Amino acid sequence: MEVRARAPGKIILAGEHAVVHGSTAMAAAIDLYTYVSLRFPTPADNDDTLKLNLKDMDLEFSWPVGRIKEAFPELGSFNVSSPASCSLEVTKAIAALVEEQNIPEVKIGLASGVSAFLWLYISIHGCKPAKATVTSELPLGSGLGSSAALCVALSAALLSLSDSVKLDFDHQGWQIFGDSELDLVNKWAFEGEKIIHGKPSGIDNTVSTYGNMIKFRSGELTLIKTNMPLKMLITNTKVGRNTKALVASVSERTLRHPTAMAAVFNAVDSISNEMATIIQSPVSDDLSITEKEEKLEELMEMNQGLLQCMGVSHASIETVLRTTLKFKLSSKLTGAGGGGCVLTLLPTLLSGTVVDKVIADLESCGFQCLIAGIGGKGMEISFSGSS
Template sequence: MTIERELFVSAPGKVILHGEHAVVHGKMALAVGLNLRTFIRMRPRKDDTVLINLPNIGTKLRWDIAQLQTLLPSFQDDPQKLEILKNFAGIIEGCKDTESLAVLAFLYLYLSICGRDLPSVDIVVWSQLPTGAGLGSSAAYCVCLAAALLTYCGRIDDPMCDETTILRWSQTELDLINQLAFQGEKVIHGNPSGVDNAVGTWGGALQYQSGSITPMERIPVLHILLTNTKVPRSTKVLVAGVKEKLLKFPDIMEPVLSSIHAVSQECQRVLKEMTAGLSMDHYTVLEELIDINQHHLNVIGVGHSSLETICQVTKSHGLHSKLTGAGGGGCAITLLRTDTDHAVVETVKQELTNYGFQCWETSIGALGVSVHLPSSLTEDVREAFSNL
């Protein structure tokens, strides 16, 4: 039974707080929900079509339900599902552009979740997350799609019977959302770790080590400045470079990776303490850990001059920064204490913008996938959807 109303769902992005690259070698990483979110609006349509609008990447497509119905018999039983969808959507083999992968993931999830009774819907996905910046944008997209489609098709409960402005599903339902979002991530990335979609689903923070993902029960929401250097990098090349150094200098590199692991453990301990009672001493420890880990990441060869610029600019104003993700460019996070002067933050943002970087003042430890009443949406989100 499909629902007959407008549905708003959102999911957070993610950043790696500590443990980049070391996690590839069996050490622990901490991933946290980033409160830059992807939003989906799903509405019933009166004609027998499906429309998906992805304004962030300039894509708008429509299909007849009858066309999509013809895919179902082979899609449900054929191991070559993706090839069937690629042929249907006219996607060239080996094509890895954002638009093609986003469309492929949508079709895969739509057919997988909705089954025989394909709903006629109008879907708009709008995101605060930049694509290709290592911030989990594709996972947030897949989590939103999975949650919205499961709810719309009646496979999980519609939480909107409550009058709360932001609602969530049960743990069992979140597990199903996560599983299907992971399938969508596999369509896009081939062999993802599952960390990004888990953060998008559960929010907060999770520990990742040797393929095992464990959500932390509670963590404080920490304010940060997120800076995108816009410097492109290859995660594959950077990971290979660290491995090469480890093979060449095992007695030097292994202790560094073990120290990064210890940083992650200590950060996890402090975050747990902060939920019981926050003090400025906790921020001092977190700042020290950020500085230590940034030095370690430079040692293993994943730093970049653009990231060093961010560290130096923020340091000159008493703030502490580190890269997040693969490094070699990409993004950095800067911790903001609760007593950080707003004027200082604005000055730092202006200085970093002058270097050509993009900055967001946001938070980590964000809520996972959620349903929103329209009235609970922030002004920028409402404005974005009103124009679509």
């Protein structure tokens, strides 16, 4: 049988950087997914390996189950229903397993992703043979939450086979988890994220697990249900960023200009909260979809100006802004800035011809364009084959 799980990527709608200094930020799920499929050999297959196939990169890793058991003498002591952090001892054991695979060094972050895979797989499912196949619609390392989506989809797929989750194995198509089961997925995914990112904020895995939007401030997360369809053009400048250095540069600017920057962060806080209000408010005669979109566009433009004030924009981001502005579309960077991705709101009434032209212009600059619905589904799961 095959278990398939998918989990969405995320964007930061408003409040990046300022959130580090106490402002509210808004993150949203996007309808671009990472898919994890798990297939289990029958005894007749006589296959006693754990395989990880990263289809988009054309890479496959494989460990004999005996080799894994050897590396984890205390196997079986894990408790699926209470996610735990990877101990130093286990980290070392995993590192050894990963090292054996001769992972191409050019793929930055790949080794940590494989480590997270092994940790989640072994912790949740134990030491059993399987073939895990990963594909993704999300560009890697561009701030769209691809690593969190991987951790969420993998945790979901593995938990669906555990006693902690109740599902209908005969159901056709995607199905979702119950609330407490989602909480468990989110917790495990966060443990995976820790292996990949060290100190993740937990925003990415939370958005990927539950979908919709999340308002967050000082570590407190609030789920926001959207009351309007929202489509964004996501332009990947492909310019690599050093998120830590960018966060540090904003902190240094804040130390140099505490009063001015405090006011800037207040402005961002207010923008995030206004966005949340608009997105949650029902479409009514008072405020049409177009009016709501115009308000969001103005708030995006304002947030972008404030991010420029923080000093985290980049020539490539400015190029995207200029290009989309030619078509009277509003954009802002999303995430760390200094490159990475830019959001452009695509209003409901915008013609496809215009969208095609914008994309052609942006692609001619060497950028990658993705269109995504915003604030949609979280993780989902489906089964096929005889169980």
